[in-house]
Amino acid sequence: MTDWSDESLGRRLATELPRHTAPPHLRAAVAGVAGRATARPPWRLPLFASVATAMAAALLFITLLPRGGVSEPLDRVLRGVVAEHTRTILWGSRTVLNADEQSGIRLLRRFNGDDRLNFLNAEPIYVDRRLGIALHYRDVDDHLITYVVIPGQGLTVPDRKRVQVDRFRPAVWEDGGFATIAWKQDEFMCLLVSDMVSPTDLARFKQYFLTLRASTEPAS
Numbered sequence: 001m002t003d004w005s006d007e008s009l010g011r012r013l014a015t016e017l018p019r020h021t022a023p024p025h026l027r028a029a030v031a032g033v034a035g036r037a038t039a040r041p042p043w044r045l046p047l048f049a050s051v052a053t054a055m056a057a058a059l060l061f062i063t064l065l066p067r068g069g070v071s072e073p074l075d076r077v078l079r080g081v082v083a084e085h086t087r088t089i090l091w092g093s094r095t096v097l098n099a100d101e102q103s104g105i106r107l108l109r110r111f112n113g114d115d116r117l118n119f120l121n122a123e124p125i126y127v128d129r130r131l132g133i134a135l136h137y138r139d140v141d142d143h144l145i146t147y148v149v150i151p152g153q154g155l156t157v158p159d160r161k162r163v164q165v166d167r168f169r170p171a172v173w174e175d176g177g178f179a180t181i182a183w184k185q186d187e188f189m190c191l192l193v194s195d196m197v198s199p200t201d202l203a204r205f206k207q208y209f210l211t212l213r214a215s216t217e218p219a220s
Contacts, residue, residue, distance in 0.1 A: 073128065074155050074182070077189065080127035082178055084134060085146040085193045093136045095121040103133035104220070105149050105188070111215040116140060117208060125150070135216075137208075143201070145194045145208060149218045152189035157182055165206045168213060174202070181209045188218045 099122040100106050113119035117137045125134040125148060132150030139145060161171035170183035174197050181192040192212065196205040 074158070074189075076128040077130070077150065077155065077191070078173065078180055078182070081146070081148050081191050081193055082176070082180065084125055084127065084148070085144070085178070088136060088146060089144055093121055093134075094123045096123045099123050099133055103131055105133050105151075106219045107133070107149075107216060108219050109215060109217040110135070111137075111147075111212050113137065114211070117145065117211070133218075139204075139208070143194050143196050145192065145196075145205075147212050147216070148191045148193070149185075149188050149216075150191075151220075152184055152187050155184075155189045157184055166210055168210070170209060172202075172206075179205055181205070183209075183213070185213070185218065187220065190218070 096102065103124040111117070111119070117139050120136040120138055122133060122135050125132050127148070127150055130150040132148060135147040137145040137147070157171045161173060162169045163172050168183065170181045173180045173182075177197060178193055178195055179197045179202055183190055190213075192205070192209050194205055194208075196202055
C-alpha cells in the first residue's frame with residue numbers, strides 16, 4: 001500500500017526529483033529585488049531634500065521677522081509687512097495697473113520719486129486679513145523701501161516705540177536686519193520698511209518717512 005501522507009510525499013520529492021542550479025542572472029535578479037525591498041526607495045531622496053530645504057528656508061525667514069507677541073494685531077501686521085518686503089527682495093515686485101482700485105485704497109496724492117528715491121511700482125497687498133496697497137522705491141544706494149497702507153481699524157501705535165521725527169512721532173522698530181516705521185494717518189495704518197538699520201542709514205530712512213508722509217495721502 002502506497003503511503004501518501006504529507007511526510008512521506010515530502011521525503012519522496014526531496015529524494016527522487018532532479019535538482020538544477022539556478023543560472024547566475026536569475027540569482028542576481030533575486031538578490032537585487034531583495035536589496036531594493038530593504039533599501040530606502042529612491043523617490044524619497046529628492047522628497048527629503050526638498051522638505052529639508054523648505055524647512056531651512058522657513059527657519060531663516062522666521063529669523064528675519066520682527067519678534068514679539070504675535071497675539072497683538074500690530075505685531076502680526078509688522079510680520080506680514082516685513083514678509084512682503086522680503087518677498088519683493090527675493091523675487092521682485094509686481095507692477096499692477098490700477099493697484100489703488102484693486103486695494104480699495106485711493107491715493108489722493110502719491111510720491112512719484114525724486115533725486116534720492118526712484119519709484120518702482122505699486123501693487124495690492126494682503127496683510128493680516130487686511131487689503132491694502134504697497135509702493136516700492138529704490139534709493140541711490142540700492143536700498144529697497146516699501147511703503148504700505150492698510151485699513152487701521154483696531155491698530156494702535158505703541159507709545160513706547162514712538163520717536164520724534166521733525167513734528168511727527170511715529171513708532172520705529174529695528175529687528176532682524178530691518179527697520180520699520182509705523183504711523184496712523186486718518187483711518188489708515190501706514191508703514192515703511194527697509195534694511196536701513198545702521199545709524200547713518202536710519203537717519204536717512206527717517207528723512208524718507210518725512211518725504212512720504214508729506215507727499216502721500218490715502219483715502220478710502
